[in-house]
Amino acid sequence: MTRFRIALLTALLLVLSAPSFAAVGCDLNDPDRDVARLFPDSTGYKTTYVSIDKRGGEPLLRKVEKRLGDRFHGIYETVDVPYTIYDIFKGKKKVGYIHGVNQKGQFGGIQVFVALDLDGKIKAFYIQKMTSQWAGKLRDPKFGKQFVGLSLADFESYDPQSGKGSGKTAGITSPSPETEADFHAALRALKKNLILMDEFVFSAENAKK
Amino acid sequence: MISRFQIALKNLLRKKSRTLLTMVGITLSSWVLVSLLGFNRGYENALNHDIENMGYQLMVMAKGCPYEAATMMLQGGKGLRYMPQSMVDNITKEPGVDKVTPILMQAFFDPNKGESGGIAGYFGVESSSFPTMKPFLRFRQGGWFKSDNAAEAVMGFEAAELEQREVGDMTLVPEKNVQLKVVGILERTGSQDDGTTFVPLRTLQKIAETDLITTIGIKVRKDADVAKLESRLYQLPDVQVVSFSQVKQTIMKLISTARVMVMSIAIIAILIAMVGVINTVLMSVLERRQEIGILKTMGAMPSDIFRLVWTETLILCGIGGLAGIAVAFASARATDILVRRVLPYSPSGGLVTIDAGLAAISLCVIVGVGLLSGLYPAWQAGRVRPLESIRGEG
Numbered sequence: 001m002t003r004f005r006i007a008l009l010t011a012l013l014l015v016l017s018a019p020s021f022a023a024v025g026c027d028l029n030d031p032d033r034d035v036a037r038l039f040p041d042s043t044g045y046k047t048t049y050v051s052i053d054k055r056g057g058e059p060l061l062r063k064v065e066k067r068l069g070d071r072f073h074g075i076y077e078t079v080d081v082p083y084t085i086y087d088i089f090k091g092k093k094k095v096g097y098i099h100g101v102n103q104k105g106q107f108g109g110i111q112v113f114v115a116l117d118l119d120g121k122i123k124a125f126y127i128q129k130m131t132s133q134w135a136g137k138l139r140d141p142k143f144g145k146q147f148v149g150l151s152l153a154d155f156e157s158y159d160p161q162s163g164k165g166s167g168k169t170a171g172i173t174s175p176s177p178e179t180e181a182d183f184h185a186a187l188r189a190l191k192k193n194l195i196l197m198d199e200f201v202f203s204a205e206n207a208k209k
Numbered sequence: 210m211i212s213r214f215q216i217a218l219k220n221l222l223r224k225k226s227r228t229l230l231t232m233v234g235i236t237l238s239s240w241v242l243v244s245l246l247g248f249n250r251g252y253e254n255a256l257n258h259d260i261e262n263m264g265y266q267l268m269v270m271a272k273g274c275p276y277e278a279a280t281m282m283l284q285g286g287k288g289l290r291y292m293p294q295s296m297v298d299n300i301t302k303e304p305g306v307d308k309v310t311p312i313l314m315q316a317f318f319d320p321n322k323g324e325s326g327g328i329a330g331y332f333g334v335e336s337s338s339f340p341t342m343k344p345f346l347r348f349r350q351g352g353w354f355k356s357d358n359a360a361e362a363v364m365g366f367e368a369a370e371l372e373q374r375e376v377g378d379m380t381l382v383p384e385k386n387v388q389l390k391v392v393g394i395l396e397r398t399g400s401q402d403d404g405t406t407f408v409p410l411r412t413l414q415k416i417a418e419t420d421l422i423t424t425i426g427i428k429v430r431k432d433a434d435v436a437k438l439e440s441r442l443y444q445l446p447d448v449q450v451v452s453f454s455q456v457k458q459t460i461m462k463l464i465s466t467a468r469v470m471v472m473s474i475a476i477i478a479i480l481i482a483m484v485g486v487i488n489t490v491l492m493s494v495l496e497r498r499q500e501i502g503i504l505k506t507m508g509a510m511p512s513d514i515f516r517l518v519w520t521e522t523l524i525l526c527g528i529g530g531l532a533g534i535a536v537a538f539a540s541a542r543a544t545d546i547l548v549r550r551v552l553p554y555s556p557s558g559g560l561v562t563i564d565a566g567l568a569a570i571s572l573c574v575i576v577g578v579g580l581l582s583g584l585y586p587a588w589q590a591g592r593v594r595p596l597e598s599i600r601g602e603g
Contacts, residue, residue: 030324075375104378107379108373109371109373110373130321132321132381133381133386136320
């Protein structure tokens with residue numbers, strides 16, 4: 001038994017000291033500046049890292065996929081992707097969250113961030129990175145303003161595979177025919193973002209109440 | 210019959226707090242020593258790995274600051290000067306040159322990266338010569354370009370991960386709005402290639418509207434005199450030669466001061482721990498003078514007493530040293546992260562390499578120095594006079 005314990009401890013030490021490579025996450029490029037811009041009345045923030053792997057593994061992944069209406073695909077959209085959640089504070093009081101996700105776009109990765117209030121309503125929509133010659137149209141603040149006030153409930157009917165939705169989301173359209181593919185990618189990212197925030201934060205908080 | 214080891218262990222356990230504190234001191238110094246030796250070895254290994262992964266031993270580039278050039282090659286960058294491609298032919302003729310590959314490094318401004326835009330870097334390489342320089346590169350998907358003027362790209366793993374690209378996807382060169390088809394994604398190498406997007410040389414030259422190159426990678430023949438070749442290459446007009454052995458030496462020199470300082474700290478830590486050992490064992494001897502005297506009257510020789518006290522030192526240093534090694538193993542990754550934050554340049558790969566050999570050497574050092582520290586208390590114990598000690602205590 002003692003030998004087994006020693007072997008187990010040795011193996012544990014070797015695993016701990018071995019290098020490992022994690023999947024790429026989605027962080028704000030300049031959190032101090034970006035948090036102040038997305039949450040103008042905030043005074044500070046706290047960063048936490050979560051992943052589907054750590055919060056529920058495969059069953060949670062299947063649940064998120066079902067709610068999204070699409071499978072996680074590609075070699076990069078995996079169960080171990082780390083998600084960075086910024087808890088936003090005004091003084092000592094928490095006032096909201098900022099969260100971003102990576103999404104495959106037409107010519108490169110898209111990073112879609114949302115600033116949410118404590119009820120999960122969108123306060124700001126921000127595409128941090130998009131590779132496209134028409135990216136400016138989707139990164140335009142006017143385009144982002146269409147999402148302000150919406151919440152996950154408004155996206156429940158949005159189908160990322162067909163790119164169709166009902167209610168408030170039906171009124172949101174691509175700014176130009178050239179941006180169609182990236183527009184749908186951005187909306188899929190937004191829905192995924194809101195579902196993940198619901199699973200990671202809001203559902204857990206509601207359960208506590 | 211109770212062994213000398215058991216008696217020594219019982220003696221140490223009499224004063225548990227003192228023994229524990231001394232052992233903690235040894236553990237800490239052992240941890241620092243193993244981590245620093247691991248860093249010394251790991252940093253050099255990682256640097257060698259990075260340099261070997263370059264695929265070539267010499268690099269020729271247009272005249273400028275060689276340190277800037279070396280840093281750019283290792284970390285990526287833009288703004289290098291250009292030279293004509295005819296330079297490749299001049300270099301190929303040189304005796305001692307095995308293979309040559311021309312490279313064009315080019316950076317384009319992407320206004321849609323973050324709030325104020327960012328830079329997207331590309332490596333223009335020849336499909337005929339570059340892959341042969343790096344035969345160790347493996348593909349996760351696809352393969353190299355079909356020709357030197359194909360509108361294609363091969364992406365390092367991290368570049369593909371960031372851009373969420375797979376083989377068959379399109380990618381866009383910002384600023385120029387040129388579309389390229391991703392034909393290959395490399396396996397992770399742990400080197401700067403992971404974050405690189407490779408484009409056929411002619412294609413990148415066409416995109417950048419130039420027929421020049423920025424760099425020539427040179428693989429030297431095994432039997433060639435690198436120093437002589439280097440001096441001959443310096444005769445070529447308006448070029449500078451960067452030898453990766455020089456780059457390594459320069460980087461090692463840059464961190465040598467830091468290494469000396471941390472090694473000094475390690476030595477001081479060991480010395481403090483050893484003073485602790487002397488204090489603990491000497492105190493123990495002084496407290497047990499009467500007991501040692503009785504042992505002597507019962508026939509114990511000075512050498513028996515010496516060995517008994519020395520065994521106590523051995524136990525203290527052995528357990529403390531082993532605990533320190535275990536902590537160093539467990540915290541190797543945390544140390545790696547810390548060192549990366551502190552150093553101005555860190556090669557890819559593990560910076561702290563601790564293996565069984567290093568652990569054994571460190572343990573020998575700790576135990577060896579510990580036994581030296583135990584010499585005086587053990588000698589003092591050995592020369593205790595039985596009658597005086599019994600009378601004195603009474």
